[in-house]
Amino acid sequence: MLDLIDISIAAQRLTGYAGDCVLCEFPVSTALNGAGELNGSGCTPRGRHRVRARIGAGQPEGSVFIGRRPTGEVWTPALAEQHPQRDWILSRILWLCGEQPGFNRGGNCDSQRRYIYIHGTPDDQPMGVPLSHGCVRMRNADVLELFDLTPAGCQVTITG
Numbered sequence: 775m776l777d778l779i780d781i782s783i784a785a786q787r788l789t790g791y792a793g794d795c796v797l798c799e800f801p802v803s804t805a806l807n808g809a810g811e812l813n814g815s816g817c818t819p820r821g822r823h824r825v826r827a828r829i830g831a832g833q834p835e836g837s838v839f840i841g842r843r844p845t846g847e848v849w850t851p852a853l854a855e856q857h858p859q860r861d862w863i864l865s866r867i868l869w870l871c872g873e874q875p876g877f878n879r880g881g882n883c884d885s886q887r888r889y890i891y892i893h894g895t896p897d898d899q900p901m902g903v904p905l906s907h908g909c910v911r912m913r914n915a916d917v918l919e920l921f922d923l924t925p926a927g928c929q930v931t932i933t934g
């Protein structure tokens with residue numbers, strides 16, 4: 775199991791550690807608007823976080839979530855054409871909670887209240903390129919692997 779997830783906004787990379795050992799490494803897509811902590815900024819928050827909740831265990835790969843609940847849909851290009859306005863949250867969700875009061879926790883900068891997740895995205899979306907609305911997007915197969923390695927409470931650092 776992982777005890778630390780390190781996300782580099784500059785490298786668009788997520789690395790998972792158990793002690794000093796790297797257990798996994800994946801390309802990601804963070805915010806198109808860059809790094810930042812303010813509510814409504816559309817930025818990816820930096821600093822120390824932890825996994826507040828693990829959502830989606832047992833759902834099929836590509837499951838669609840709205841409001842952290844599975845809709846019963848599985849993403850397809852045809853479904854995407856029917857709903858072009860959706861910000862697709864797929865497969866699994868690791869909901870992050872900031873651990874630095876006044877920086878990424880509380881007030882107008884609270885990562886949890888901003889609904890900042892590590893989550894799956896359609897596999898036709900590029901990785902290694904900042905395109906999200908603040909979350910950390912991953913390929914579906916990658917987020918499934920990460921989810922199985924990540925306990926609730928796992929430490930997450932995001933550097934920019």
